[in-house]
Amino acid sequence: MKKKLISMLLAGAMVLSLAACGGGGGNANGGSGDSGDGGSAQTEGTDENAGGGSSDDNTLTVAAWDPAFNIPALKAAEADYQENVNKDFKLEIKEQSGSKDIETLVTTAASSGNYDTLPDMVLFQDHWIQQYVRDYPDAWQDVNDIDINWDDFYAEKIDYSTIEGKHYGVPLDGGTVISAYRVDLLEEAGYSIDDMKGITWEKFIEVGKAVKEKTGKALLCMNSDGNDLVYMMLQAEGVSQFKDGKPNITGNDTLKQIVQIIVDMTKEGVLLLPNSWSDYTDSAIQGDQVAGVINGNWIIPTIQKVEANSGKWEITTMPTLKGGEGYASNGGSSLYITANCKKTDLAKDFLAYTFGKSTVTYDKALKDGGVVSTYIPAGKSEVYNEGVEFFNNTPIYAQISEMGSHVKTIEQSPYHYTCREKLGAAIINIVNGGDIDEELKNAEDQLNFEMGN
Incomplete structure (x- = not known):
């Protein structure tokens, strides 16, 4: 009961951190595409209108939150299913203001013991779902059959929604990490995009110093109040911040090395650590202060907003400690069938046909919403293999699809965002002169307290 209470409090306390981890719009051609008509999907109000199923035998309800990203993907799926399976099918989308509203829906329904307020399906953040299934097992229907x-999906992605041996979710989007670089600025410093592939972090710093000297720009940035670098760099090494359900900070030599690299990059001017998410996106990236960005692929539309830089960017994989291509994932969500769904067979058939195997759905989701699939065969479609003008006409979505298949599965925790907060604060303290061992110990102690250990 104590852990359930803590998790409910965290769900409310950390909603701001979630907003940074699965958003973004845009389309496959590098613009900020509209939501598309996507068939007859109805998008209703927000928040308070989210609950309840439909009495119509051919209609399913679903709660989702981004009209420029995941909602166009849902509309693409509806149109595909209508055209190829059931012409009378309708998907009634209950649009929310953010992922936190869906978490609140589930928490409220579970607390009251009345799941009638839930839609047939919900889109749910990957880093939260295991806690919610374990705390509220009666709120969900598994999709094991x-x-x-x-x-056909990334093993790392499926690991989030597989709980005690049962599948609960069907993937919609993923957060495969990209290392994006301004190739024109690299060239000024005497380097190319090929020089950035499979390099060590030591070499990255060397390149960063040269770029800084020649162009005055940092090679990398990350918001200090939601620093995802530790998590991404660790995952590229196949290491987690957690072990057997508990923090894995002190005694984690890989984590300590990574924190030291982040501190060194910051002190050398290779890495900018803006104070907030808006400073990160609006000032550092769109304000042309950096020559590179490393984050989930949902950061692409943010990069693309600076139209003057079209054709100057390309992507590759992450650096690693010892060299070799690094792969990670940051963000993403999946679709889940709730206990209130009375048309479970229809829901399963819809999910299986569309997000379970249809490249038609995924092609249109990419074009209309910039949603990059975790369904491996999607990366082989013509749409995914089209060159993207903004990224020097390279087929970045095929590249991302290939990268995602190599991401290592590591231990996850519902306290992912709390850990991120504590380590981010520790990094700032170390940059300002704090002792690395003491700061990491403080971060672990604080995290243990939050977890009730």
Whole structure:
């Protein structure tokens, strides 16, 4: 009961951190595309209108939150299913203001013991779902018998929604990490995009110093109040911040090395650490202060907003400690069937046909909303292999699809965002002169307290 109470409090306390981890719009051609008509999907009000299923035998309700990103993907799926399976099918989208509203829906329904207020399906953040299934097992229906070949999806992605041996979610989007660089600025410093592939972080710092000297710009940036670098750099090494459900900070030599690298990059001017998310996106990236960005692929539309830089960017994989291409994922969500769904067979068939195997759905989701699939065969489609003008006409979405298949599965925790907060604060303290061992110990102690250990 104590852990359940803590998790409910955290769900409210950390909603701001979630906003940074799965957003973004845009389309496959590098613009900020509209939501598309996507068939007859109805998008209703927000928040208070989210609950309840539909009495119509051919209609499903679903709660989602981004009209420029995941909602166009849902509309693409509806149109695909209508055209190829059931012409009378309708998807009634209950638009929310953010992912936190869906978490609140589930918490409220579970607290009252009345799941009638839930829609048939919900889109749910990957880093939260295991806690919610374990705390509120009666709120969900598993999809263990759904007609999907799970081997067609990234193993790392499926790991989030597989709980105690059962599948609960069907992936919608992923957060495969990209290392994006201004190739024109690299060239000024005597380097190319190929020089950035498979390099060590030591070499990255060397390149960063040269770029800083020649162009006056940092090679990398990350908001200090939601620093995802530690998590991404760790995952590229196959290491987690957690072990057997507890913090894995002190005694984690890989984590300590990574924190020291982040501190060194900051002191050398290779890495900018803006104070907030808006400073990160609006000032550092769109304000042309940096020559590179490393984050989930949902950061692409933010990069693309500076039209003057079209054709100057390209992407590759992450650096690693010892060299070799690094792969990670940051952000993403999946679709879940709730206990209130009375048309479970229809929901499973819809999910299996569309997000379970249809490249038609995924092609249109990419074009209309910039949603990059975790369904491996999608990366082989013509749409994914089109050159993107903004990124020097390179097929970045095919590249991202390939990268995602290599991401290592590491231990996850519902306290992911709390850990991020504590480590981010520790990094700032170390940059300002604090002792690395003491600061990491403080971060672990604070995290243990939050977890009730």
